[in-house]
Amino acid sequence: MEIYLDNSATTRCFDEVAGLMTTIMCEDYGNPSSLHRKGMQAEQKIRYAKEVIAKNLKVNEKEIFFTSGGTESDNLAIRGCAYANCRAGKHLITTQIEHPAVLQTMKHLEEEGFRVTYLPVDEKGSIRLEDLQRAITGETILVSIMHTNNEIGSLQPIEQAGALIKKMNPRILFHVDAVQGYGKFRIYPKKMKIDLMSVSGHKIHGPKGIGFLYVDEKVKIKPIVFGGGQQNGLRSGTEAVPSIVGMAKAIEMIYHDLENEAERLYQLKEAFTEGAKRIEGVSLNGPAGRDGAPHIVSVSVSGVRSEVLLHALEDKGIYVSAGSACSSHKPQPSATLQAIGLSKDLLSSTIRFSFSVFTTREEIDYTLQVMCELIPMLRRYTRK
Amino acid sequence: MFTAFLIKYAEIGIKGKNRHLFEEALAKQIKYALKRCEGEFKVTRTQGRIYVDALSDFDYDETVENLKTVFGVSGICPVKYVEDEGFEKLSEEIVKYMDEVYPDKNITFKVNARRARKNYPKSSMEINADLGGVILDAFPEIRVDVHKPDVMLNVEIREKIYIYSEEIPGPGGMPVGSNGKAMLLLSGGIDSPVAGYMVAKRGVKIDAVYFHAPPYTSDRAKQKVVDLAKLVSRYTGPIYLHVINFTDIQLAIYEKCPHEELTIIMRRYMMKIAETIAKETECLGLITGESIGQVASQTIQSLAVTNEVCTLPVFRPLIGFDKMEIVDISEKIGTYETSILPYEDCCTIFVAKHPVTKPNLNVIKRHEKNLDGVIDELMQKALETDEVIIVSSEN
Numbered sequence: 001m002e003i004y005l006d007n008s009a010t011t012r013c014f015d016e017v018a019g020l021m022t023t024i025m026c027e028d029y030g031n032p033s034s035l036h037r038k039g040m041q042a043e044q045k046i047r048y049a050k051e052v053i054a055k056n057l058k059v060n061e062k063e064i065f066f067t068s069g070g071t072e073s074d075n076l077a078i079r080g081c082a083y084a085n086c087r088a089g090k091h092l093i094t095t096q097i098e099h100p101a102v103l104q105t106m107k108h109l110e111e112e113g114f115r116v117t118y119l120p121v122d123e124k125g126s127i128r129l130e131d132l133q134r135a136i137t138g139e140t141i142l143v144s145i146m147h148t149n150n151e152i153g154s155l156q157p158i159e160q161a162g163a164l165i166k167k168m169n170p171r172i173l174f175h176v177d178a179v180q181g182y183g184k185f186r187i188y189p190k191k192m193k194i195d196l197m198s199v200s201g202h203k204i205h206g207p208k209g210i211g212f213l214y215v216d217e218k219v220k221i222k223p224i225v226f227g228g229g230q231q232n233g234l235r236s237g238t239e240a241v242p243s244i245v246g247m248a249k250a251i252e253m254i255y256h257d258l259e260n261e262a263e264r265l266y267q268l269k270e271a272f273t274e275g276a277k278r279i280e281g282v283s284l285n286g287p288a289g290r291d292g293a294p295h296i297v298s299v300s301v302s303g304v305r306s307e308v309l310l311h312a313l314e315d316k317g318i319y320v321s322a323g324s325a326c327s328s329h330k331p332q333p334s335a336t337l338q339a340i341g342l343s344k345d346l347l348s349s350t351i352r353f354s355f356s357v358f359t360t361r362e363e364i365d366y367t368l369q370v371m372c373e374l375i376p377m378l379r380r381y382t383r384k
Numbered sequence: 385m386f387t388a389f390l391i392k393y394a395e396i397g398i399k400g401k402n403r404h405l406f407e408e409a410l411a412k413q414i415k416y417a418l419k420r421c422e423g424e425f426k427v428t429r430t431q432g433r434i435y436v437d438a439l440s441d442f443d444y445d446e447t448v449e450n451l452k453t454v455f456g457v458s459g460i461c462p463v464k465y466v467e468d469e470g471f472e473k474l475s476e477e478i479v480k481y482m483d484e485v486y487p488d489k490n491i492t493f494k495v496n497a498r499r500a501r502k503n504y505p506k507s508s509m510e511i512n513a514d515l516g517g518v519i520l521d522a523f524p525e526i527r528v529d530v531h532k533p534d535v536m537l538n539v540e541i542r543e544k545i546y547i548y549s550e551e552i553p554g555p556g557g558m559p560v561g562s563n564g565k566a567m568l569l570l571s572g573g574i575d576s577p578v579a580g581y582m583v584a585k586r587g588v589k590i591d592a593v594y595f596h597a598p599p600y601t602s603d604r605a606k607q608k609v610v611d612l613a614k615l616v617s618r619y620t621g622p623i624y625l626h627v628i629n630f631t632d633i634q635l636a637i638y639e640k641c642p643h644e645e646l647t648i649i650m651r652r653y654m655m656k657i658a659e660t661i662a663k664e665t666e667c668l669g670l671i672t673g674e675s676i677g678q679v680a681s682q683t684i685q686s687l688a689v690t691n692e693v694c695t696l697p698v699f700r701p702l703i704g705f706d707k708m709e710i711v712d713i714s715e716k717i718g719t720y721e722t723s724i725l726p727y728e729d730c731c732t733i734f735v736a737k738h739p740v741t742k743p744n745l746n747v748i749k750r751h752e753k754n755l756d757g758v759i760d761e762l763m764q765k766a767l768e769t770d771e772v773i774i775v776s777s778e779n
Contacts (some may be wrong), residue, residue, distance in 0.1 A: 307728070311599030378599075381638055381734065 003318045003363045007203075008150050008180060008296055008354035014205045014253055017246045021207060024242040031241050033230060042241050049248035056251055057197075057214060058188050066244050069211040070179040071101040073198030074144075076213055076235065078105045079176045080221040081116055081196065082140050088171065089139035095119045095156070096128050097149050097336040101198075107143075115139070116263055120127065124287045125154030125340045129164055136165065142173045142226050147181030151352060153296030154285030155181070162193030173219060179211075181201055183254045184262060184294055195219050201243065205357070206250035210243035254357070265294035265355055268364050272297055275368035279375055285342060285350065295355045298337075300346040302381045309351055312378060315317040316370045321352040385464055385484060386444065389451065390548055391434040392459035396556060408511055409587070410456045410559035411461040412432060416621055419778050431500065435463070448552055453618050455585050456562070457554030461538075471506070474545060475518040481547050482519055482526075482537070492529035492703050493519065497539045504541045511539060558587030565589040566669040566699060567662035569635040569654065570613060570625070572605055572727060575673030575702055577612045577719040578710050582701035583671045584620040592623050592753060593658045595630035605727035612777040615719045622776035626661050629769035630654070633762050634734065640754040644736045647681045648743050649752060651690045653759075657766060659694050669697040675705050680739040689743045 004012065024045065030038030032046055050061040057064075082092065094106055096118045106116045117135045119127045127145065136143075143165050145156050158176055170375050175196040180189055182197075182206035189197055196219060201210040207341045215221055215234070227236030254261075270289060276282050276299055285298035301309055306322035313320055333347040342350070353367070393410060410767035411427050418425045423442030428435050436451070444462070446610075451460050466477045479565060482493075506514065515537075516528055540546040568580040570592040580590050594609045606627065617623045637649050658670055674682045681690070691698055702710055714720040752759075 308599050308600070311602055315599055381635055 001317045001366070003270045003367060004365070005353045005355065005359065005367065006319045006321045007356035007359070008352065009321055010202045010208065010360060011205045011356050013202075013207060013246075014250055016253065017206055017249045020249050021242040023244040024245055028241070030241075032241060033228065038207050042239075045238055045241055047246050049244045051213060052248040052252055056255055058165050058190060059214060060217060062232075063215055063217055065213045065215055066239055067211050067213055067235060068101070068209055068240075069202070070177070070198050070200035071191050072199070073211050074099070074101040074175075074177055075105050076224055077196040077198060077215075078102065078142065078144055078220075079109065079224050080234075080337050081175070081219065082109050083224075084220040084222040085141045085173070086114070089137075090114045091117070091137055091139035091141065093117045093119065093132070093135050093140060093143040095121060095145055096339040097121050097125060097151075097154070097178060098144070098146050099150055099179065100147070102144055103335065117144075121154070121339050123340050124291070125149055125152045125285075125336065126287070127156055129157060129160055130186050132161055133164060133168070136168050136172065138169075140169070142175060144175040144177065147176050147178040147187065148184065148293045148296070149286070149336060150180045150296070151334055152298040152340065153180075153293035154286045154340075155292060158187075158194070159192045166193045180293065180296070183251070184258075184265075186255075186258065189214055189216065196221075198199075201247035201250065204247075204250050204254050206247040207243045210240055210247050212247070261357055265359075266290055266362060268355055268359060269294055269297055271361065272364050272368065275364075276371065279372055281345070281379070282371075282375070285337065285340065295352045298350060299353065300342065300350045301375055302346060302349060303382055304349055304375060304381070306349055308378055309349075309374070312374050313351075313367075313370065316374075317369050320369060321354070322350070326369040385481075386462035387438050387465055388463040388546075389436040389447070390461040390463050391436060391451070391457055391544070392461065392551065392554070393434070393559075394458040394556060395456075406456070406559060406562050406587075407434065409561040410454070413432050413454045413456065414451065416778075417454050417618075418447070420618075421447045422451050423447070436632035444711075450618075452552070452554055453558070455557035455587065455619065456628070459554055460539060461548040461551050463546050463548040466547060468504075468541070468545055471514070473581065474539075475515065477545075478515055478518060478537075478539070478547065479522045481549075482523065482623055482768050485549065486535065489523045489525040489682050491534040492527045492530060492532075493535040493537055494530050494533035495519075495537050495539060495676040498541065500540060500542045503694075511541070515539060520555060523664075555585065555619075557585035560587055560619075561590075563587035564668045565591060565666060567658055567665070567667040567669050568592040568623075568671040569658050570594050570609055571673075571717055572608045572612065572723065572725070573673065573713050574707075574720065574723040575675065575678075575710055575740040576671075577616050577673075577723065578713045578717070579673035579701050580616050581619055581713070581717050583699050584616075586670075590616070590620040590623055590671070591665060593626040593628060593661055594647050594656050595628050595654055595657075596633040597634055600631065600634075600733040601728055607636060608722060608725050608727055611722050612719055612773060613773075614777060615717070615722060617775050619717065622774060622778075624665070625773045625775050627769075627771040627773060628657055628661075628766050630657075633759070633766055636755060636758055636762055638734055641751045643734075644738055644740050645748060645751055646734055646736055647690055647739050647745065648686055648748060651681055651686075652693045652711065652748070652752075653763070655690055655698075656693050657763065659696055660767060662696060663768065667696070669699050670694060671699045671701070673702055673710075674700045675702045675707070675710065678707065680741045683741050685742045685744075686740075689745050689748055692745060769771075 028041050030042035032043040050064050053064050054061040110116050119131050121127055154277045162174050165174050173195045176194045177198045179200045182199045194309040195216045199212050202208040223234050230236050281302040292327050310322045414427050424439040426437045495512045497508045499508050528628045535549050537549045566588050568590050570576045584590050596606050613623050613625045633653055642648050
């Protein structure tokens with residue numbers, strides 16, 4: 001049995017998406033920039049994908065730019081805006097719990113002379129609007145806040161933050177990393193005063209290596225890669241037609257029945273958290289139930305190292321994540337878990353379960369049952 | 385220009401009647417190394433020499449790099465072949481060779497001719513003198529020095545005429561396979577791959593054993609060890625890597641023995657298991673990467689306690705090396721980058737904060753008695769988990 005509960009790391013591609021992509025790779029393989037019919041056909045495919053996305057976000061098609069994924073979208077948004085607007089000021093604001101794609105980009109800009117404020121979060125992992133208000137100065141040019149935290153599923157007050165920023169200074173740009181929130185919530189940038197928004201394809205059952213950045217047409221932004229001038233010069237490079245179309249297809253499928261699916265996920269989450277709480281020494285991190293994302297549950301298991309529990313679950317066919325998969329390369333404690341004030345001994349005892357449309361109630365029940373058996377046994381053997 | 389290599393070897397030459405065995409082993413290892421190279425090659429042994437002939441286009445730098453991994457090779461001489469079309473033609477070729485290989489002519493040289501084909505019209509001495517004259521005429525700056533020349537220009541008259549003057553140093557040592565086989569205790573660290581390399585350098589074929597402890601160690605940690613074995617196998621030839629599941633033994637020690645003795649007792653059982661497999665697979669010794677005093681389990685007292693369980697000799701080629709010296713070798717042989725990947729191995733997962741540094745054998749043995757009744761079965765079960773992975777630089 002294979003139970004995949006690591007959907008915040010990546011998801012299984014929809015069969016329909018994979019099928020569609022194969023056809024495009026083998027038949028409609030033209031370069032959208034080519035002048036002949038084959039190129040034209042490829043361009044039409046991209047146009048269709050943009051229509052799907054633009055309609056979904058209620059924005060203009062011209063405001064969608066395809067990238068290689070969430071990391072590149074975050075880089076393009078933050079660096080592209082910082083460089084284009086640095087005459088207006090050199091102050092940026094973000095949060096302590098962003099994905100490394102944002103945090104490391106900010107660190108890089110600090111080395112280049114920008115000043116960055118990292119907003120703290122409360123114990124549930126959400127920023128306070130007062131902190132944001134206090135942080136904004138006349139020098140501020142960009143605020144970047146994630147929609148949904150990838151480790152604990154906490155949601156940020158995006159709409160209120162957008163309103164606050166624009167009320168204080170309409171010229172400040174607002175970027176949202178929606179990699180974990182998109183596909184779980186309906187997000188309308190114009191309504192929420194979002195100027196730039198990052199999305200990744202493979203977190204929503206699309207292919208890896210593709211994502212997009214929404215850029216409001218009024219935003220001043222510079223490219224960070226240079227080349228043949230595709231996508232209005234903002235992102236050069238031949239468009240990855242199969243992946244772009246695959247991602248659009250995944251978006252259509254995910255949003256087709258979003259509310260019912262979100263409801264189902266919340267019920268799974270509730271069943272899982274109820275069961276997990278009953279196991280001795282298990283505590284939950286981040287917001288409970290509907291205060292958080294429907295698909296992410298962060299659990300600390302006192303006295304059991306997360307890596308050991310992860311491999312023990314793996315042995316039973318259950319795949320989870322220790323902290324955040326993207327940061328599992330370096331054995332450092334997670335910035336998010338530290339920011340919510342998790343005690344030191346629980347930092348390395350935290351596991352993330354993340355669900356998707358493929359997750360079933362049976363899988364949840366089996367996982368709980370396995371955890372009940374494993375945890376007391378693993379706790380017997382710990383480093384003294 | 386070069387189409388062949390003359391392979392020089394040092395110690396093999398003195399091995400008397402066994403010499404052909406050493407040469408065969410060397411030729412075999414050279415062929416193994418050449419499989420990694422683009423192009424086709426022929427390896428021939430004639431009159432106490434080994435030649436590598438390129439039969440197709442080949443990548444010179446890549447070929448030399450790979451020949452440098454063959455133990456037993458003391459030098460690699462790139463050779464130019466010339467058809468025997470008279471002395472005039474040979475003179476032209478010699479001038480061309482000197483011009484190409486030594487753009488800077490401010491050097492001294494000496495011609496060293498050998499006639500394997502005795503019917504050649506000139507004697508060795510005559511060839512030396514005549515070719516020397518030709519070179520002096522062609523390049524006025526060049527000088528002859530018969531005692532300490534910068535360049536020793538070798539000219540060998542065989543079916544064809546071989547010209548060579550450069551010698552690229554090889555790794556030395558003895559060809560792998562000429563000195564039996566030993567079992568390497570391979571962890572994911574820096575030391576054990578180097579230890580395997582060092583012993584293989586003396587002609588010993590290497591097999592390896594790795595202890596993994598799921599779920600405490602991960603598949604990535606195991607893959608890392610396979611990767612390390614593969615890097616080492618460039619030098620040692622194919623390695624049979626035995627992967628043993630050690631979890632239950634480790635947990636039993638954890639439960640029943642004093643915590644500060646966990647590592648030392650664990651190492652004793654690892655040695656026992658390694659020795660059992662070694663004996664079954666015709667290995668004549670064990671190899672470890674231990675170095676005196678490096679960690680608690682490698683103090684001289686600890687080494688004595690671990691050593692006590694074995695009857696086979698235990699080779700510890702790094703015993704007198706400092707860590708930095710070991711790191712230098714691991715960088716040279718290309719294992720360092722892999723060794724420092726941060727995956728936990730089974731020696732560190734339960735390690736005590738203050739492990740014993742001067743264990744007493746009698747005390748350790750007394751505490752091991754706590755395992756009586758379970759350990760034999762656990763050992764047997766561990767041996768049954770043996771998964772053999774054949775690791776070779778070819779795959």
